[in-house]
Amino acid sequence: MTSVKDDEARGPLHSRAWQWAAVASVALLAWVVRALPVRNVFIDGHVYFTDSDSYYHLRRIAYNLASFPSTLDHDPYLNFPVGAKAIWPQTLDWLLALLVWPFYEAGAEPSYESFLAWVPPALGALTVWAVFRIVATHFGAREAVGASLVLAVLPAHFWYSQVGFLDHHAAVAFTATLLLGSTMGIVKVCVDPPETDAAFLRRGVGLGLLQALNLAIWPGGILYVALAQGPLLGVALFGETPAARKRALHCIMRSSIVAFLAIAPLSLGNEWPQWGPYSAVVLSNFQPWWFAASFLFALISAQAFARVSGATGATRVGIAAVVGGLLIALSAVFLPELGASFTESAQWLGKTDSFQALVGESVPLFVLHGKFTTDIASSRLSYFFYLFPIVVLVCALAWRGTEKHAPLYAFILWAVVLFGFTLLQKRFFNTLSVPLAIAFGIALVRTHDLIRSRLKVVPPVAAISTILLALVLLWPCFGVYRAELRGATQGNEGSPPVRNLRIEANILRAEMTSWLRRNTPPTRSFVNEEGAPEYGVMARWGEGHFISYTARRPAVMGNFGDDLGREHFLLARSFFGATPERAEKILEELDVRYVVIRSMSESRSMAKTLFERDGSRLGRYRLVHEVRPHRGLTLPSYKIFEFVPGAELVGTAPARSLVKATLALTTNLGRETQVEAVGLSDAKGRYRVRLPYATGGEVGGLNTSPHYRVTSDGHTVEVAVDDLAVVQGTVVEGPSF
The missing domain is CATH 2.60.40.3390 (Immunoglobulin-like)
Structure with missing residues (x-):
C-alpha cells in the first residue's frame, strides 16, 4: 500500500481548479445534509433548537450581546440562589455573540437566533473542507474525494453539526481536525524540511494557537493536544536523523510557549468551588501547567540528547522517561493539588460520578438504555466501523519502517486513541468520524485499484463496484436520514412535518418556559449586574437550560447537574422525593416561587403526588398552568405550581x-x-x-x-x-x- 499521491495516474484530479470544485461541491453537500431537519427547527416563526445545551449557549450569548465585551463569569441564573460558574469556556459564545452583533443592534432577537441555528451546518461543511485538504495533501486527490464524501453523510458527524444543534462539539470537531492537519504537516516538515526556518517557526506558532483554541472551546480538548504532541515526541525519540529529532523537540517547545501564552489568560487563577485549582475538567491552572511542563520536558530532553552522542532510540526513551518522571515528581511535591485533577478526569471519563452516569452522551458506544446494542455504532458510524481497526492496522503495517511516513503515523495515533475513547463515551464519535472517514476513503480507493488490477475490469465496472461497496457499508446510516427526509417532504404536502420525540420534547419545554417568561414576575440580572434575582424556579435538571434562557428565570437545578456543586444539586434533587413537610423547607431554603412538575415522575414521590393531586392537601402549592404533548405523543405533560404562603x-x-x-x-x-x-x-x-x-x-x-x-x-x-x-x-x- 502506498501513501503518497504520485502513484496516481496524472490527470484532471490533480489540477487545482478541479480540486477546488470538488471540495466546494462536497462541502455544499455536507451543508445540505445538515440542513435536512430545518422544518423541525423553524416552526411558525419560532426557532426551536435541537439540544438542551443549545439553550445555555444562547443564554450566555444573550448576556454577551447586552454587556459586550464583558462575559458572564458567575451566573446567578444557575444553581439559584447561590449562582455558579458554568463549566464550559466562554470563548465560543463570545465569538458567536460578536458574529451576530449586527442582528442584535437591529433589535431582532429571532433574527440572531435564526442565524445561530445555521452555525453548526457551516462548521460541519468547514470540517469536510478541512478533511479534503488534509487527505489531498498526504494521501491523494481520489482519497480526498472519498473521505470528504463519507464525512459529509456520516451521521456521527451530522449529529452535532445539524441545523439547530448549537453546541460546542461541532466547533470541537472542526478545530480538532485543523489540529490533526497541522500536526501531520509539521511532522512532515520535521523529517523532510523543505521550508525556511521562518516558515517552520510559523508552523510551530500555528500548532500552539490551535492547541490553545481547542482548549478554549472545550477543556476536554486536552486529549487532542496530547494527540498533537504525541507524534512530535515520536519523531524526537525515534527520528532517523539528529536534525529531525532536534526540530521535533524545538517544535514542542515553541508550540508550548505559544499555547501557554494564549490559554493562560483564560485559565490561570480560575476559582472553581466544586473543582480543584488544577482540574482538567475545566479551564484552570492545569492547562498552563501542561504547556509549561511540555516546554521544560522538550528543553531538558534536547539538552540531554545533545550531550549523549550516538544514543539509540532506547537510550533516548530512557532519558525522556527520567526527565518526565522528575517533572511529575517535582509537580507532585510543589503542586499537591495536581494529583486530584487526574482523579477527577478518570471519574469523568469512567462515569464513576453519579451525574455523568445519567448523561446520554457519556455512556459507552455499545450501551443504550442500560443494554448492549450495536445500533448506535452501526447507524452513526456505518458498518465500516467494525472494519476500521483492521484498515488502520493494515495501514500501519504498510507504512512502517520509513521516516517519510511519519505524518501518517500521526493519523494512526489519532485513529486508535479516538476509537478507544469512543468505546468508552459515545460523545467522541463526533471527532472519531474524521479519522474514520479518512480510513474509509483510503480503503475505497485501494479497493478500486485492486479490483482494476486483479480482476482486470474496465474502469467503469471498478468504479460501480466500489460505489456499491460504499453504499452497503453506509446502509444503516441512511435510516438516520429517513425521518428527516420524510419530515422535509411531508410538510410540502400541507400536513404537519414528521418530528422525532426529541424535537417534540424540546418544543414542549419551550412552550412551557415561554409561558413562564410571559406570565411570571421578571427577575433581575439576566443580562446585567442589577443584583440578585428575586426568586428561583424548581424543575428537573433536564429543564434547567430552558428555564435560564427561554423563561429568563433562575433555575435551582440545571443540565450541568452536580458539576456546579454536589451538595446543592443533591439538596435540590431531594425535593422531588421528599415528604411534604421536608419539601416545603427545601423550597423555602432555596427561595423558590415556582415549581415545574412533569407527569413521568417516580411512583410514591412528592413530585408524582403533587402532579396527580394538583396540589390538593399539600398546603402551599397552587396550579397556575399546564402543558400537554401535541397529537397525543408519549411525552411528559408539565404542570407549573406557584409556591405561596397561602x-x-x-x-x-x-x-x-x-x-x-x-x-x-x-x-x-x-x-x-x-x-x-x-x-x-x-x-x-x-x-x-x-x-x-x-x-x-x-x-x-x-x-x-x-x-x-x-x-x-x-x-x-x-x-x-x-x-x-x-x-x-x-x-x-x-x-x-
Missing part, C-alpha cells in the same frame, strides 16, 4: 374534628377538577387550614370558583378568599361550626 383560614369547630375546604377550578386546558385543603381542630376547638388558591379569580388561564366550600361536623359554609391574602399569608376569618 391564606390561613382560622375558626372553631368541635374538638379534634376534621375541617375540609374544597374549591372547584378549571385549568387553562379546560380540565375541570377540584382541590382540597384540610385541618384538624385542636382540643379547644380551634382549627387552621392553609388555602393556596384565591376564589373567583384567574391566574394564567386557570379559573377558580367564587367560594371555597368549608365543611365540618356535617355543616358546609362558603368562604371567599382574595389573592392578596394568599400571596401574603394573612389570616382569614373562617366559619365557626
